[in-house]
Amino acid sequence: MRKQNQLGAILAITSTVIWSGNFIVSRYAIHLAGPISLAFFRWTIASISMLPFAYVAIKKEWPIFKQNKLYFFLMGLIGIAIYNTLIYTAGHHTTAINMALFGSTVHPVVSALLGAALIHEKLHWKNITGMALSIFGTIYLLTKGDLINILHFKIGLGDLLMIIAGCCFGTYNVFVRKKPSGISNTSFLFCIFTLGSVFLLPAAIFEMKYIQPVVYNTQLLWIVLYIGIGNSTISYLVWNMAIQKIGPGKAALFATLAPLLSSYEAVFFLGETFNKAQITSGLIIIVGIFINTWPTSDKTIVEQTASK
Numbered sequence: 530m531r532k533q534n535q536l537g538a539i540l541a542i543t544s545t546v547i548w549s550g551n552f553i554v555s556r557y558a559i560h561l562a563g564p565i566s567l568a569f570f571r572w573t574i575a576s577i578s579m580l581p582f583a584y585v586a587i588k589k590e591w592p593i594f595k596q597n598k599l600y601f602f603l604m605g606l607i608g609i610a611i612y613n614t615l616i617y618t619a620g621h622h623t624t625a626i627n628m629a630l631f632g633s634t635v636h637p638v639v640s641a642l643l644g645a646a647l648i649h650e651k652l653h654w655k656n657i658t659g660m661a662l663s664i665f666g667t668i669y670l671l672t673k674g675d676l677i678n679i680l681h682f683k684i685g686l687g688d689l690l691m692i693i694a695g696c697c698f699g700t701y702n703v704f705v706r707k708k709p710s711g712i713s714n715t716s717f718l719f720c721i722f723t724l725g726s727v728f729l730l731p732a733a734i735f736e737m738k739y740i741q742p743v744v745y746n747t748q749l750l751w752i753v754l755y756i757g758i759g760n761s762t763i764s765y766l767v768w769n770m771a772i773q774k775i776g777p778g779k780a781a782l783f784a785t786l787a788p789l790l791s792s793y794e795a796v797f798f799l800g801e802t803f804n805k806a807q808i809t810s811g812l813i814i815i816v817g818i819f820i821n822t823w824p825t826s827d828k829t830i831v832e833q834t835a836s837k
Contacts (some may be wrong), residue, residue: 536538537774541783544768549790551760552628554752555620561749563741564617569733569758572726574757575765576719583719588714597709605724608701613728615694622738623687631691637784639699640777649805655820662817666789666810697734702777705769718765782817789814 539706558567587594619628637660672678707719717835735742789810 531597533774535796537771537780538783540771540774541780542786544771545783545786546782547759547764547767548788548792549787551616551756552787552791553622553794554756554760555617555628556624559621561744561746563733563743564621564737565614565729565732565736566741566743567617568610569726569729569755570611570753571756571761572722573728574728574753575761576747577654577721578758578762579715579722580696583713583715586713586716588718590712593709593711594716594720600704600707600709601720601724604701604704605721606698606728608704609721609725610728612694612697612701613725615697617688619687619690619694621687622690624790628687628691631688631695635692636698637699637782639696640702640780643700643703643777648747659817659820660782662820663814664817665683666813666817669806669813672806674809676743699777700781702772705772706777714766714769717764718769722765723760756763768791786814 542733561567562570616628628705641660768780771783774780
């Protein structure tokens with residue numbers, strides 16, 4: 530159990546590190562492609578890159594896919610098409626830090642509550658304490674170390690879109706645990722990536738033609754490869770393995786590192802400087818994650834198992 534927690538934590542952190550760059554990229558790319566077009570490019574590249582790994586498994590598991598069409602339809606729609614389109618749309622209306630903030634504090638709460646309600650994932654005092662500390666650390670980062678600033682904070686359109694996106698991803702996290710038996714991670718991801726691309730195609734064509742034409746250049750190519758292969762194929766594979774190891778509630782809490790990581794990435798890529806609030810909030814978030822993921826004693830595990 531202890532090794533499983535440790536491995537799950539490493540996997541969740543790895544995904545969060547890669548994903549944190551998505552908020553900066555989405556802000557950077559707003560003049561190159563519209564949000565729907567960018568999401569479509571992302572999942573098309575992700576589907577292509579996943580196909581070689583999933584082809585054999587899909588042929589073997591196809592009857593299971595056919596039996597669970599509604600499940601995969603909803604996962605592709607909510608967890609892929611809607612979720613990421615909301616993120617890239619929010620990039621046109623709010624800052625990268627706010628995107629990371631709202632996206633990363635909403636979905637751990639949604640994951641924990643839905644996990645407790647739908648898959649009977651118990652909320653231990655450590656989970657609640659860790660979650661509260663991580664959210665407090667994120668709010669501390671938002672207010673730049675002066676909590677009185679929260680009274681003057683206004684939620685804009687982009688922030689609202691990120692809150693909805695967080696709800697979508699929190700729902701995805703929980704329902705990954707309800708993946709039909711016999712479906713491998715590679716074929717599962719290929720299926721929902723492909724469905725997401727198909728759902729986005731008509732709207733992407735309309736957006737490219739009538740709303741925002743795509744600027745095809747080398748920058749867009751590298752961005753699409755990064756979000757298609759790194760942020761999608763690699764991160765989702767690693768993230769789903771983390772969920773299987775430590776559950777959606779604990780895994781989702783690691784996403785509260787995203788605003789902190791995004792701030793640090795801004796230092797290296799955008800030339801910004803560290804401040805005291807970033808350092809303090811980082812320590813609070815890390816303590817919260819440490820408490821939440823600290824393994825339960827063997828005695829407690831035995832008692833919980835015996836009570837079931």
